[in-house]
Amino acid sequence: MSDALLAGYDAVLFDLDGTVYHGSQVIEGAPEAVGAVREQGAAVRYVTNNASKAPADVVAHLRSLGLDAAVDEVHTSAQAAAAVLGERLPAGAHVLVVGTDSLAAEVAAAGLGTVRKVDDDVAAVVQGHSPETGWADLAEAALAIRAGALWVACNVDATLPTERGLLPGNGSMVAALRTATDTEPVVAGKPQPLLFETAARSADSNRPLVVGDRLDTDIAGAVAAGMDVLAVLSGVATPTGLLTAIPAERPTHLAADLTALTQRAEDLKIGPRPGWEIVTGDVLTVRGSGDTLDLLRALCHAAWASGVTEVRAEGDAAEAALTGLRLA
Incomplete structure (x- = not known):
């Protein structure tokens, strides 16, 4: 797993609402993903903007959902x-x-x-x-x-x-x-960098990765703190929001959910992706076929570089993929 995304970092800072759980429901695969971070030897920190619970209560909630957690791993707004x-x-x-x-x-x-x-x-x-x-x-x-x-x-x-x-x-x-x-x-909380900086210092981390679902808080806070960030689509972020994101809210990696931490880092990066061709003009023209999330990664790369966010498809496969992303 040396080429996995999590292998490149010494700590992973998880947002909670929309990233690890939805209220009383854990996001499928979250306990295993957090466990994989610990097995890799990286520190785990939970960084939440929700100020309604004390750290001990957050820990109790996480444990009830099958996640290992300690009070000193929780950082709240x-x-x-x-x-x-x-x-x-x-x-x-x-x-x-x-x-x-x-x-x-x-x-x-x-x-x-x-x-x-x-x-x-x-x-x-x-x-x-x-x-x-x-x-x-x-x-x-x-x-x-x-x-x-x-x-x-x-x-x-x-x-x-x-x-x-x-x-x-x-x-x-x-x-x-x-x-x-x-x-x-x-x-006080995200998008200000304080929470992420405090969490990283508590883990003696020199290279932390942030995982979050909200562009204007999780991703913006990570960018402000100078940290890499995996944006997940399990919460608030949408394909349209990612495509039109301002520079301060652009993630380095993109996935459906936090289980992608064990996938290859190169496969999750925002950038050109195999099978898809994006032609930039007055609109972004999509050609080819392949993984739908790969298309979104490629589209974000093209849109952010060009400033063009209108998209059209050439071919049935491209049309179906854009429809799946709700971009058509």
Whole structure:
């Protein structure tokens, strides 16, 4: 397995929602893929923008799904937000928490006070995902932000992949406060590189690989941190989104899901692929036949190099492949 993708790295940093699991359902093959990383001798880290659970709870959830995990392998956006607040506020400063009790605990562990309603001493607002967040919570936060409190968002993911489909994420609640206050938050989690950098340092990694499903957080955060990234189509990312991705959101490798870690690295790279010819002009003309994901890798390479994203097919095989990718 010396030519496998995972063999080229000393740590693999996994996103969770949409990459390892969908809510209470594990993505098929995930336990085996993570096990293969450990067998290779590489470190495993779980890096999540979901701030609703404490690391110990994340570990319990992973273990219930058949994945090996330890608390020191989990890095959450709640921890990142607490670190940002700790750097910017004096010890004991009051932080209004919009989120779960586990988020409040992370803030308290940073030496800060936590409140749920505005008082005269509120210096900051921290906002993380919680299914219990309601209008009253947002109202308190809006008052504090309008009064000048520092606003830190754990993440701005608009949606959250679950076993039922995409549901509103923390970014949707952040958008409500952004509209109500005309203010932009400081974002602590992905796409900021802090989470990935912290996870890599904790593993003493010199060459980490990020695996994630969301272009504007997982891939963008990895690019910002200068790390290679495998984008997977098991969550939010779509072929159209990949084809039109801006430079800051372009992965180095592409696969259907994380089980591709044991496949040949060369087969997963974005670039020209056997069987497919992409002719660049006013549109990208596809000729040939072969693996559908190989076509997407080749199309991304051509689109990113040329700036052309409109696609057409020549031949039945190419037409069928584009239809399969929902690009036709």
